[in-house]
Amino acid sequence: MKKKNIIELTRIDTEGYRHLKKRPLKVVCDNVRSMHNIGALFRTSDAFLVDEIILGGISGCPPHPEIAKTALGAENSVAWRHVDDTLTELLSLRNEGWKILVLEQTHGSIPLQLYNRPEEERAVLVIGNEVEGVDQAIVDIADACLEIPQYGTKHSLNVSCSAAIALWQLLPS
């Protein structure tokens, strides 16, 4: 099988992307500190037509050379904004009818593969800080907590990897 070259990998340009219909899913970063993780998240969100990335609290924001290094331009295609207070923003989105899905291992969390998201459900996926995870006050207002079952020695996955898995699962091709 011949690998596709960059021309055969037909992709839309940034201007065209802006007009493309997005999937009704936003990603909210609750204090995601690493620029590498933010950059990778932009690239995954670009690929899967995420509605918007909301960078909360101390989450890294473009423009930043470390984000650019992993986002490779996806920071210019995916809509994003920064909010100081993530909890207030989520309460407001919930009032507008968005479902709050938190990616976190909690008592009562649902294994990710068992969450059946209706295709048109407007949902927000909240991912958390590399060390602390998602803040308990945010977990408290979640409609559901989703957990990626893990069988090894470590307590969590890298946050850009778990976000990628969750977006793949919640936004089926």
Add this chain to the structure above:
Amino acid sequence: MKKKNIIELTRIDTEGYRHLKKRPLKVVCDNVRSMHNIGALFRTSDAFLVDEIILGGISGCPPHPEIAKTALGAENSVAWRHVDDTLTELLSLRNEGWKILVLEQTHGSIPLQLYNRPEEERAVLVIGNEVEGVDQAIVDIADACLEIPQYGTKHSLNVSCSAAIALWQLLPS
């Protein structure tokens, strides 16, 4: 819902992990240069009980401070080895009955979600260099090329993110 603390997130220790039955899937890195990507891959492989990571060519190897920073110890739980010549290694694995699955966008590649892997199939997932992808000579000997459908402006995902998605899909919980 209350977040689980580190004690409630019961995890096995490194010694116990060595004796745990692994899934029959190896990950082969074809010149994966970034230590951050290698570290994140170790963590994902630890979580999903990957049989072994084979670090081919110029792929970064433990011990390395940048790998440790993202692997967070998973470089001590997951079995790994380095090979100079990835193609020769894959030919040898294929002779032993391992199926060669390449994560690459090729003419004739299968959308990842459509590949039905029998649970006990012994398979090798090959992931490629951050810029060049998987070498064409390796693609040429693949039993199947798997592609993650992407709808945005960028031509690929971050390699640790695409590996995470592929492992999640190929090793269902």
